[in-house]
Amino acid sequence: MKNKLLIVSVCKEKLHYFEFVKPIEDIARGMAEEDIYFETRSYKNLGQEDVKKFDRIIICGTSLKDCEYLNRIKKFSWIKRHGGKILGICAGMQVICLLYGCKLEQKTDIGQRLISASKRFLGMEGWKEVYELHNYSIKDTTSLRKLFEVFSQGSIDAIKHKKKEIYAVLFHPEVRQKDLIRNFIRI
């Protein structure tokens, strides 16, 4: 049976699709031999019924200046009701955190960084180079740690929901660490 993957774009500008969404489509397309079906949709016109048929969902990132999605968090309310696997990337991580009542803080990071990854997080083990591009990071609070397993080195790099298969990373694995996306599509 095919893995049914939904790729959710949060980009306001069409020109950002090529930078934040297409690279993820290309990774999924490159896994054709693994019987993967994927569709890409904008978060703007996505409801509970639309996401039902997908067993895994990736919510993509967007540009530093694009914050429109942060003012439309209700549009993502399907995340809490969806029973499948979800991976939030950068903006996607921020959305997941806000939906679960956690907080963001303003912090701009641009460029490459080394992180120590955990095998418990989508099979990523050892020191990994990651690419960061964000204006908001995740605030480390007790409510966040109550709900999520937290992977951090100074700042929070990744989280995994303790009861659901919801994963999120603040860095961009579509740029460095493409295997993280492949592993998510495979699990």
Place this chain on the structure above:
Amino acid sequence: MKTAVLFSGGKDSCLALHYALKYSDVKCLISIVSKNPASYMFHTPNIKLAGKQAEAIGMPIVIERTKGEKEIELKDLERAIKKAIKIYRIEGIVTGAIESIYQASRIQRICSKLGIECFNPLWQRNQLELLGEIIKLKFDVIITGVFAEGIENLAGKRIDGEFLEEIKKAHEKYKINPAGEGGEFESLVLDAPFFRKRLDILKSRIKEDRQGGKVLEITETRLLKKEKNEKNEK
């Protein structure tokens, strides 16, 4: 959105311009002319032709000169972007970055500082696929410099099906970046669907540079009118 495209005159910045024209309101091009042939950010052998290419496209261009000193050259880029914001009221920059985090993150930082958008429509694209797209879109591209072992014979050649096969072989044998983003080769776009006129090379010669690379030195060019059916995008 009003944008400016960082323009070197090579295939990547022209393909980025192709996307920018489709999905934004391109107001001008920005070129940085570097004196340093080893510049990580800006050097390309025929950057002096960017102005003529802009004329062929029918687009204003902001040209800024730099000594090409590492990191300081970014101040010169920032000055050029500020000029474009002031003159053309641009709200975003479009680049032809594909894989280089070094280049992309530096431009992202400048845009973030100036409060404008940064678009990278070629980001993470398969580099052989990009060459295929350039051929499919009927860009007329000439190789103006080769700086890697195994591709010395490509200087002065056009990017076409034959070039694609040769670069594939060089990629397999010598691990050469097929898009040339690491400076393995440089290109110059003579014509594309959005050019109103095409650039015609009248005088050129292939010469060896100080590092042993081969450069197509172009000394005389002219702009030629295109037939109506040749212009199909702008």
